[in-house]
Amino acid sequence: MSTLFPNCAVLMATCNGERWLPEQLDSIRNQQQVDVHVAVSDDQSTDGSLKVLEEYSARLPLTILPEQQERFGSANRNFLRLIRDAEIGEAAYVALADQDDIWHSDKLARAVARLRSDVADGYSSDVEAFWPDGRTKVIKKSYSLKRFDHVFGSPGPGCTFVLTRALFLNMRDWVTINFITLSGLWVHDWIIYCYARARGFRWIIDNVPTMRYRQHHSNEIGTNSGLKAIQRRLEIVKQGRYRHDIVHMSELTKACPECSLALRRLSWMDRLWLIRHAGDFRRSRPEVIALQIIFLLMPKSPISDAG
Secondary structure (H helix, E strand, O other): OOOOOOEEEEEEEEOOOOOOHHHHHHHHHOOOOOEEEEEEEEOOOOOOHHHHHHHHOOOOOEEEOOOOOOOOOOHHHHHHHHHHHOOOOOOOEEEEEOOOOEEOOOHHHHHHHHHHHOOOOEEEEOEEEEOOOOOEEEEOOOOOOOOOHHHHOOOOOHHHOEEEHHHHHHHHHHHHHOHHHHHOOOOHHHHHHHHHHHOOOOEEEEOOOOEEEEOOOOOOOOOOOOHHHHHHHHHHHHOOHHHHHHHHHHHHHOOOHHHHHHHHHOOHHHHHHHHHOHHHOOOOHHHHHHHHHHHHHOOOOOOOOOO
16 A cells, blocks of 8 residues: 555444445445455344445455454444454554545545644534435535533544544553443444543544435434434433433543532432533534533433443
């Protein structure tokens, strides 16, 4: 491979993605002005995913991590395993990849250029969501960062993330130490973003979509739009899972101790404090209003240990 281009490690989590993998792998193979190596963790797929991966290993540098004895059962655990175990070699940058998207050919090159020009450590971007019926929609995530927005959610889909080597290696040590606890949380992209911001790493959100973000019934997260998505997230709030994860994220990263304390107690005074400060927790006005409603709806139940 050419040494003139930046070396990028791509960490891909797969599970029964045979029907989508060829398009995604082709889009990674066709990345311009970067040298790419892909490390894959497959969560015991029962379709032809492994066969597809093995075939593509002859077309691009691709390593499949050894199979685990037990199924991870979530993208979060699978990506945490990649962060902990994947070999990144001399890669200067590390990107995350889902199994079912389609990357623009300049996705990685653009991210690297922005990280360098902005002197940043973490990168994410807007995306173009697309559906089987042909619909498309640009999902905007590139609102201005807020003081504690990392404690309350991700800056966008983890499949847009590109990290510098320094941030990745620093985070890898932390993930390794806290692997069991982090495995009990909801989503890996939120974990990565919260850690990066809490530890003083600089993050940027690009307002140019860098990939096509596939939407289908098998999406574990997907976009935030639509009635079904709202219902799904409200169910997570009612179950206490969102509150649980905010508390543990805050305490693990030592970000916003006031937030974790207020959410642990969740008295009416705490709810009012959280509502009053919601503008520091979310990036857009609709997200702020939605979070204020969530603070009113959150059940007051014991916070269990993560994992």
